[in-house]
Amino acid sequence: MTEQVQPPQGPGASGPGPDGAGFTYRGAEEELIVVARPEARLRAGAEGVRSAAGADVSALNMFLSDEQLALEPLFGSEERLQQNPEEGVPDLARFYRVRGGADRAAELRARIAALPGIDTAYVKPPAVPATVEDDRRLKEGTPVTPDFTGRQGYLRPAPEGIDAHWAWQRPGGTGQGVTVIDVEGAWQLSHEDLAAKLAGVVVGTPLTDLAWRNHGTAVIGVIGGDPGERGVTGIVPEAVTAAASFQGIGTAAAIQAAADRLGPGDIVLVGLHRPGPRFDHEIRDDQKGYIAIEWWPDDYAAVRYATARGVLVVAAAGNGGESLDDAVYERRPDDFPEWWRNPFNPSNQSSGAVLVGAGAPPPGTHGRDHGPDRSRLAFSNYGVRVDAQGWGREVTTTGGFWDRPGDLQGGPEEIAWYTDTFSGTSSASPVVVGALAALQGMLKAAGQPSMSPERARTVLRATGTPQQDAPGRPASQRIGNRPDIRSAVTRLLPEAVGSGQAERYWDELLPYPRELPPRLRLFVAGAWRNLNHPSPEIRQAVHAAFAGGRPDVRVWFSDDEIVGLVVTG
Numbered sequence: 001m002t003e004q005v006q007p008p009q010g011p012g013a014s015g016p017g018p019d020g021a022g023f024t025y026r027g028a029e030e031e032l033i034v035v036a037r038p039e040a041r042l043r044a045g046a047e048g049v050r051s052a053a054g055a056d057v058s059a060l061n062m063f064l065s066d067e068q069l070a071l072e073p074l075f076g077s078e079e080r081l082q083q084n085p086e087e088g089v090p091d092l093a094r095f096y097r098v099r100g101g102a103d104r105a106a107e108l109r110a111r112i113a114a115l116p117g118i119d120t121a122y123v124k125p126p127a128v129p130a131t132v133e134d135d136r137r138l139k140e141g142t143p144v145t146p147d148f149t150g151r152q153g154y155l156r157p158a159p160e161g162i163d164a165h166w167a168w169q170r171p172g173g174t175g176q177g178v179t180v181i182d183v184e185g186a187w188q189l190s191h192e193d194l195a196a197k198l199a200g201v202v203v204g205t206p207l208t209d210l211a212w213r214n215h216g217t218a219v220i221g222v223i224g225g226d227p228g229e230r231g232v233t234g235i236v237p238e239a240v241t242a243a244a245s246f247q248g249i250g251t252a253a254a255i256q257a258a259a260d261r262l263g264p265g266d267i268v269l270v271g272l273h274r275p276g277p278r279f280d281h282e283i284r285d286d287q288k289g290y291i292a293i294e295w296w297p298d299d300y301a302a303v304r305y306a307t308a309r310g311v312l313v314v315a316a317a318g319n320g321g322e323s324l325d326d327a328v329y330e331r332r333p334d335d336f337p338e339w340w341r342n343p344f345n346p347s348n349q350s351s352g353a354v355l356v357g358a359g360a361p362p363p364g365t366h367g368r369d370h371g372p373d374r375s376r377l378a379f380s381n382y383g384v385r386v387d388a389q390g391w392g393r394e395v396t397t398t399g400g401f402w403d404r405p406g407d408l409q410g411g412p413e414e415i416a417w418y419t420d421t422f423s424g425t426s427s428a429s430p431v432v433v434g435a436l437a438a439l440q441g442m443l444k445a446a447g448q449p450s451m452s453p454e455r456a457r458t459v460l461r462a463t464g465t466p467q468q469d470a471p472g473r474p475a476s477q478r479i480g481n482r483p484d485i486r487s488a489v490t491r492l493l494p495e496a497v498g499s500g501q502a503e504r505y506w507d508e509l510l511p512y513p514r515e516l517p518p519r520l521r522l523f524v525a526g527a528w529r530n531l532n533h534p535s536p537e538i539r540q541a542v543h544a545a546f547a548g549g550r551p552d553v554r555v556w557f558s559d560d561e562i563v564g565l566v567v568t569g
Contacts, residue, residue, distance in 0.1 A: 026209040027185065028126030031250045032098040032105045032112075033298050034071060035337045040117035044071045044096060051117060060115045067108065070099040074298060075256050075305075088349065089308050090301040090339065094119070097250055109335065122335040124296050125281045127251050127272040129184060129215040130316035131424035132287070132379055132392075145192065145230045145409060145416055151396040152232055153365055154222075154431050157533060158484040159373065159465040160362050162431065164235045166561065167438040167485045172445025175236025175437045179266045180223055181258040182430075183244045183251065185209070187216035190415050193231035193398050197224050197240050203257040204245030211403035213414075216243065218422040219271055221398030222430035223437070231418060232397055235434025236441065244268075252298040255313070256305055264310025265440050265450025269433050270303075270353075271426040273318035277328055290320035291381060294351045295329065297340050307352030307453040312440075314354045314433045316425035317381040323477070324383030344385040352453040354436070354460065355385055357479025358392025358428040359467065365394045366420055375470030376479045380425060388460040388480040389467060390431030395422040432460070435483035439492060446493055463487040486563050490556055497563060500525040502553040505542055522562065524555045531562040541567040 036042040041052040048061045049071055064071060074095040098121075101108050105123045113121040149155070155164040167173030179199075186206035189198060198220065206213070224241040225234035242261075246254040251272060258268045270293065275281045278289035292315055293299045303313050317324070324344040332340055341348040358380035360370040370393045376382055377392045399419055401407040406417030439459070440450050451459065464481030490497045502522040511519055520534040520542060531538070545551040545567050556564035 025128045025185070025211050027207040027212065027247065028128055029102060030105045030126055031124040032101070032109060032121065033074065033124060034096040034098060034112060034121045035119045035297070036094045036096060037117055037119045038091065038094060042096070042117055044073055049117075055117055057117050060117055063112065063115060067101060069101055069108070071096045072099060074250065074253050075302070087308065089304045090297070092256070092301055092305060095252070095298050095301065097253070113335065120335050120337050122297070122333065124250075124298075125274045127246065127274050127293055129212070129424075129426050130271055130273040130290070130319050130429075131215060131422065131426035132319055145418070147229050148231055148396055148408065148418060149233050151366065151408075151420060153361060154391045154395065155233070155235065158486065159482070162235070162435045162483045163486045164434065164438065167442070170442055170445075170489075170558070172441035172443070173438050173485070175224075175239030175434075175441045177444040178236065178437045178440045179240040179242065179262055180236075180269060180433060180437060181242045181244050181262060181267070182216060182219050182223075182269045182271070183246065183254050183258055184216050184219070184271055185212035185245055185247065187220060187243050188213050188399065188414055188417075189243070191217055191221070191398050191417075192415050193225050194220055194241075196226045197238065199240050199242040201243045201245060202261055203243075203254055204249055205247050206243070206245045207247050209403075210400070214400040214402060214417070214419075215271075215426065217399030217417075218395075218397045218419060219269065219426065219430045222395060222422070222427065223269075223434050225398055235431070236437040239437045239441070250298075251293055252302040255299065255302040259302075259306035259309055259311045262311045264452075265312070265444075267312045267314060267433055267437060267440075268306055269429060270313065270315040271429045273316055273320070273425070276320065276322070277331070277333070278320070278322060287319045287379065288321055291318045291322060291324065291329070292316060292344075292355055294343050294353060294355075297336055300343050300351050303351040303353050304349075310450075310452055312354065312436060312451070312453050312456050313352065314356060314429055314436065316429045317355045317357045317386050317479070319358070319379045319424050320381050321379050322381045324381055324385050344383060346384055352457075354387045354432060354453075354457055356425055356429040356432045357382055357386045357389045358423075358425045359389035359479055359482060360470070361391045361394045368394060370394075371470040371473070372468045374465060374468045374482050375475075376467065376473045376477050378473065380428075380479055382477040382479050384478060386479050387457050388432050388464065389482055390428030392425065392428045393423050394420065395427040395431070396420050397422050397427075432483055435485050435488070436460075438485050439488055442489065443492060446496065448493065451492070459488050459491055463491055486558075489558065490563055497556050497558050498525055499554065499556045502551065502555050505546055505553075507539060507543070522553065522555055524557060527560065529555060529557040529560055529562045531565065538565065
């Protein structure tokens with residue numbers, strides 16, 4: 001294990017969640033961001049700062065020299081940015097990052113903001129993974145990895161899961177032709193279950209902290225775990241996965257750099273959050289008040305840049321237990337630029353990202369009950385801005401438990417660790433990414449255009465399994481639907497879905513062969529179509545319709561599988 005240094009004392013540098021004592025993510029740093037005045041047209045280089053418009057920047061250069069600081073473009077050179085301007089994206093060339101003076105960020109912010117040529121400056125709390133603690137006991141010993149896919153309930157058909165099993169039987173449904181880049185801190189790139197399609201680190205240098213490494217490994221495992229008889233299987237095991245670390249460059253620059261390496265229809269995942277204004281950006285072990293990172297101007301600009309290029313961005317809504325509709329997010333901080341508008345307010349221009357909340361898994365998953373299936377977990381942020389939900393508890397995947405060996409499988413070899421308890425909007429977000437990647441793969445296989453960011457958000461909101469109420473957490477506290485790949489296909493690829501009226505039915509309570517699931521079979525358009533694991537309500541409705549003598553059972557099907565059913569008589 002690498003040596004672990006003491007973390008900086010700044011807002012957002014610890015975790016894990018609202019229902020347990022905190023652990024620390026080491027290495028996360030505050031970021032001092034400077035926004036230049038547009039008329040100054042600053043240029044920062046090795047010789048200091050100059051103005052292309054001829055403005056006097058001697059005071060700025062003197063300040064930087066005296067304080068032993070450097071000003072560097074946050075998103076790269078202005079010349080490069082001007083080569084590919086994107087409509088509706090804030091001017092990225094105005095954003096700079098201050099190097100040095102990390103322990104004096106607040107003091108330096110006020111002084112640098114007052115200098116000629118500077119519009120404003122602000123301090124961003126460190127971003128940390130949006131995951132929460134679980135108290136599952138750890139297992140000991142050297143493992144021989146068994147097959148854990150039976151514990152991955154999120155792969156199963158709706159309403160329990162997103163129906164990855166169905167997607168795998170369709171062309172492109174395993175994510176072929178799609179690339180996903182995970183933006184965060186670190187990963188165990190040598191994990192035994194991530195060998196097939198992991199492209200490695202394409203941006204930045206990973207942190208050395210074990211907790212960060214476990215988090216990143218868990219995220220990649222949900223999306224791209226290798227198929228086979230060992231360990232887990234990712235939702236889209238044929239998608240290419242890659243990693244982008246924000247260490248040394250900041251989250252906004254990492255998002256932009258990741259987007260530059262992708263094409264339209266590919267996906268950037270941001271499973272991070274920061275302490276917001278509710279508690280004055282203070283560090284909290286319970287993570288209350290933590291929010292999605294798009295609230296900060298440079299992160300918003302980077303996400304907007306990515307989505308304007310056709311890249312899907314999926315981001316954690318955060319674990320702060322916050323209503324993102326609250327008026328506290330409308331108030332522009334004094335040190336934010338004047339053009340800033342609250343991105344959580346749908347009346348303002350959206351970043352275009354898919355924002356993900358955390359929902360409860362089905363009661364009884366891994367022997368636990370977190371409330372009604374698909375209800376908002378208490379720690380999850382919510383609001384009209386949130387597009388969809390994923391499992392926020394009991395997610396089985398690769399990696400260890402926080403800063404320790406795996407709780408599902410531990411042992412001396414980190415490359416063979418697995419967890420049963422990945423959680424938070426951090427675990428919810430890769431579930432949604434997997435569903436989107438499966439859909440993008442199927443669209444590519446069908447010769448159809450990939451979903452744009454706007455279309456992806458529309459499909460997630462219009463399809464899927466609805467959120468449910470929980471005591472004290474009604475469905476009006478929106479975290480959105482749980483994705484259902486099969487139902488989304490009926491909207492995206494209607495030509496691949498047939499329909500017709502059922503002529504007769506067969507309720508196969510005891511299927512043969514025995515390994516087949518219970519099925520309700522309906523004869524439609526000249527062939528038998530199968531509905532696996534039908535609910536008692538559906539069975540009763542179909543029985544009653546045919547018993548009445550004039551059945552009106554409308555069926556939608558793909559090949560021999562039923563993807564939709566409406567009983568009206």
